[in-house]
Amino acid sequence: MTTSPITVTVTGAAGNIGYALLFRIASGGLLGPDVPVRLNLLEIPAAVKAAEGTAMELNDSAFPLLDSVNIYDDVNQAFEGTNVGLLVGARPRTKGMERADLLAANGGIFGPQGKAINDHAADDVKVLVVGNPANTNAYIAAASAPDVPADRFNAMMRLDHNRAMSQLKEKTGTAISDIKKVVVWGNHSADQHPDVSYATLDGKPALEAVDAQWLDSYFVPTVAKRGAAIIEARGASSAASAASAAIDHVYDWVNGTKEGDWTTAGVASHGEYGVPEGLIFGFPTTSAGGEWQIVTGLDVSDATRAGIERNIKAAQEEIDAVKELDIL
Numbered sequence: 001m002t003t004s005p006i007t008v009t010v011t012g013a014a015g016n017i018g019y020a021l022l023f024r025i026a027s028g029g030l031l032g033p034d035v036p037v038r039l040n041l042l043e044i045p046a047a048v049k050a051a052e053g054t055a056m057e058l059n060d061s062a063f064p065l066l067d068s069v070n071i072y073d074d075v076n077q078a079f080e081g082t083n084v085g086l087l088v089g090a091r092p093r094t095k096g097m098e099r100a101d102l103l104a105a106n107g108g109i110f111g112p113q114g115k116a117i118n119d120h121a122a123d124d125v126k127v128l129v130v131g132n133p134a135n136t137n138a139y140i141a142a143a144s145a146p147d148v149p150a151d152r153f154n155a156m157m158r159l160d161h162n163r164a165m166s167q168l169k170e171k172t173g174t175a176i177s178d179i180k181k182v183v184v185w186g187n188h189s190a191d192q193h194p195d196v197s198y199a200t201l202d203g204k205p206a207l208e209a210v211d212a213q214w215l216d217s218y219f220v221p222t223v224a225k226r227g228a229a230i231i232e233a234r235g236a237s238s239a240a241s242a243a244s245a246a247i248d249h250v251y252d253w254v255n256g257t258k259e260g261d262w263t264t265a266g267v268a269s270h271g272e273y274g275v276p277e278g279l280i281f282g283f284p285t286t287s288a289g290g291e292w293q294i295v296t297g298l299d300v301s302d303a304t305r306a307g308i309e310r311n312i313k314a315a316q317e318e319i320d321a322v323k324e325l326d327i328l
């Protein structure tokens, strides 16, 4: 076991995803079975008591890897020395809320959090934004942290990726471990473009096993609208699967992706596939040495091109709206 604990800050710690996430972090799922963690929980004052209850349960679980749990309602204290930041807490869209109001409310959360990360986090900080609209919130946080490389701010696309894997498994009976090179281009929104053009099932092209009709009329809408289907069935939004995806994302970022495969991560574009530089966008990515690499040089079909363009437009519209609100 390494001796000094890694500081992991989780915002929105008393929420639904937080409750599913914290126990997996504390048991070693996020960083590995030998890495002790110090958990910093950030909540709004009204939810601090609930976070204290969760902290009691974390301590009562007697996880050998859990060094300590600290609860804050001050953003600067919560990010002091942070190595991994999981930005989960966000302002949900309530009935009748305009997009501009939603963006303004979240800008008021992710701007200050980005600044606090800039000023207080460890030099090697890695940040995953889960709170929606995740891609734009990650962009706001990155823009508010000029001293932190933009590549350290990611948006979570892994749940969409995992949902795509699950649909392929259900359709073809292929084991998850034998499904490779799925990608979900773009944003964590209904605009996203799930793509199996490069995917293999048991080493064979996925496009030989599934037809275009199933892909267009079932697979793509099912993956893109899965969040709504979960709410319809459960009466609450995805929580444990979102937490699991956050664990997968950070684990792969820190420990590397598997040889011969890639995953989907929302990472800052450097212009790949025509995506404007700086947009935080779902790409096929591999990780090694704690850094993501976007997989380049793929042949992109017309449908994929159209999907990428649709997502660029949606992302830029949101960022333009944020700029108009003087958040950036």
Ligand code: NAX
Pocket: 011, 012, 013, 014, 015, 016, 017, 018, 042, 043, 044, 047, 088, 089, 090, 091, 092, 109, 129, 130, 131, 132, 133, 134, 156, 157, 159, 160, 188, 227, 237, 238, 239, 242
């Ligand atoms: P909850 O409403 O259960 O929890 C959110 C928590 O955040 C609350 O405890 C609240 O007090 C806290 N919070 C609000 N503002 C805060 C601030 N400024 N600082 C610290 N904490 C703050 O939501 P939950 O179900 O946990 O979902 C959290 C976010 O994840 C939502 O924005 C949701 O839309 C988003 N999701 C993103 C997904 C993705 O794939 N990227 C999938 C799942 C989920 O929908």
